[in-house]
Amino acid sequence: MAEPIRLDYVVPGDDFTRAGEASADLKSRLKSLGFPPAAIRRAAIALYEGEINLAIHAGGGRITVALTPERIEMALDDEGPGIPDIALAMSEGYSTAPDEVRSLGFGAGMGLPNMKKYTDEFSIASTVGEGTHIRMAVLTAG
Amino acid sequence: MKISDILSILDAQLLTEGAGLEREVHTACGSDMMSDVLAFVKDQSVLITGLNNPQVVRTADMMDMICIVFVRGKKPDAGILALAEERGMAILCTDHTMFTACGLLYAHGLRGGVH
Numbered sequence: 001m002a003e004p005i006r007l008d009y010v011v012p013g014d015d016f017t018r019a020g021e022a023s024a025d026l027k028s029r030l031k032s033l034g035f036p037p038a039a040i041r042r043a044a045i046a047l048y049e050g051e052i053n054l055a056i057h058a059g060g061g062r063i064t065v066a067l068t069p070e071r072i073e074m075a076l077d078d079e080g081p082g083i084p085d086i087a088l089a090m091s092e093g094y095s096t097a098p099d100e101v102r103s104l105g106f107g108a109g110m111g112l113p114n115m116k117k118y119t120d121e122f123s124i125a126s127t128v129g130e131g132t133h134i135r136m137a138v139l140t141a142g
Numbered sequence: 143m144k145i146s147d148i149l150s151i152l153d154a155q156l157l158t159e160g161a162g163l164e165r166e167v168h169t170a171c172g173s174d175m176m177s178d179v180l181a182f183v184k185d186q187s188v189l190i191t192g193l194n195n196p197q198v199v200r201t202a203d204m205m206d207m208i209c210i211v212f213v214r215g216k217k218p219d220a221g222i223l224a225l226a227e228e229r230g231m232a233i234l235c236t237d238h239t240m241f242t243a244c245g246l247l248y249a250h251g252l253r254g255g256v257h
Contacts, residue, residue: 017221020200027204045180045204052197105193105201110177117181 004066004073005033011051013060016104022063023048030072036140042118043072043138049111050076050134056101057081058132072138074119082128090116090124143167143252145209145232148188151250152211152243154236157223161232165208169255172244176201184255190247192240194218199225208232213240 007029009022027044047063054061058080066073083089089096090112097107116122121137146163149156156163167187173179174193179201189202190211199222202210209232212218217235218226226233236243 017196020197020204024200024203041204041206048200048204049177049180104195105174105176105191105197108175108177110181114177114180 002068004068007063007065007067009063009065011054011060011063013055013058016055019051019055020048022051026065030067033067035067035072039072039138039140043074046115046118046136046138047074047076049114050074050136052106053111054078054080056097056106061131070140072140074134074136074138076134076136077131078133079131082130083124083126083132084128086124086126143247143250145234147250148209148211148247148252149234151246152234152236152238154211154234157217157233157235158227158231160227161208161230163232167209167252170244170247170252171207171254172240174240179205182255186255188247188252190240190243192216194222196222196225198222199229199231202231203229209234211236211243213238213243 012018023044026047027040030040058078061078064075088094092113093109095107095109101107119136120139123135126132144164144166169186170188171179171186172190174191176197187207188209189207191198192213194216211234213236215237223233
């Protein structure tokens with residue numbers, strides 16, 4: 001079996017206008033690699049929400065993508081403040097985003113729920129004061 | 143309807159170049175909250191918004207939308223327009239409020255997507 005294609009991105013923490021560059025790049029690469037359109041859209045939306053979170057909450061972070069014909073795997077790692085109550089953070093409408101973020105069109109408390117909704121596999125681990133680690137996968141046949 | 147129809151219904155101004163105005167659009171979404179736009183995958187083609195920042199274009203791009211209408215006369219800056227042009231999106235600007243813009247388009251047959 002061929003080795004997975006690996007893509008690495010760094011999301012800056014100080015420039016909200018650049019959040020979304022990684023997901024836009026992933027989307028165009030998946031298109032040129034011939035992945036199914038529905039899988040591309042789900043993966044791109046989930047990663048975009050993740051990028052926004054990295055920029056808003058975590059002071060930036062790293063994204064690692066691994067591609068095989070069957071799976072689009074995305075790992076998001078940051079060294080931000082962490083999430084004290086993951087169950088609460090996963091509920092729709094819960095947000096700790098400041099008004100400034102809301103004025104930018106985000107912070108509606110839909111980020112993590114959207115990421116889970118659009119992916120086939122989703123896991124999150126977080127330690128307060130150390131950071132958050134998210135693993136997501138979209139199955140191309142799903 | 144076509145993007146060119148939206149232009150005339152909303153008495154709007156076209157701010158991008160090179161986007162095909164004869165493309166058909168069937169459904170639209172009106173919101174200032176981008177996470178809400180991202181929450182529902184529907185085959186929508188038009189985003190109507192009063193929010194003015196680059197994430198509007200990125201959100202529309204993720205949803206495969208081809209036209210963004212900025213309401214209340216908001217004019218996106220050159221960076222936002224360049225981002226849209228790279229993606230072949232049409233950017234329109236109208237003086238109508240969000241409510242009126244959505245109402246006019248609905249009255250002319252444009253609909254929200256199906257959940």
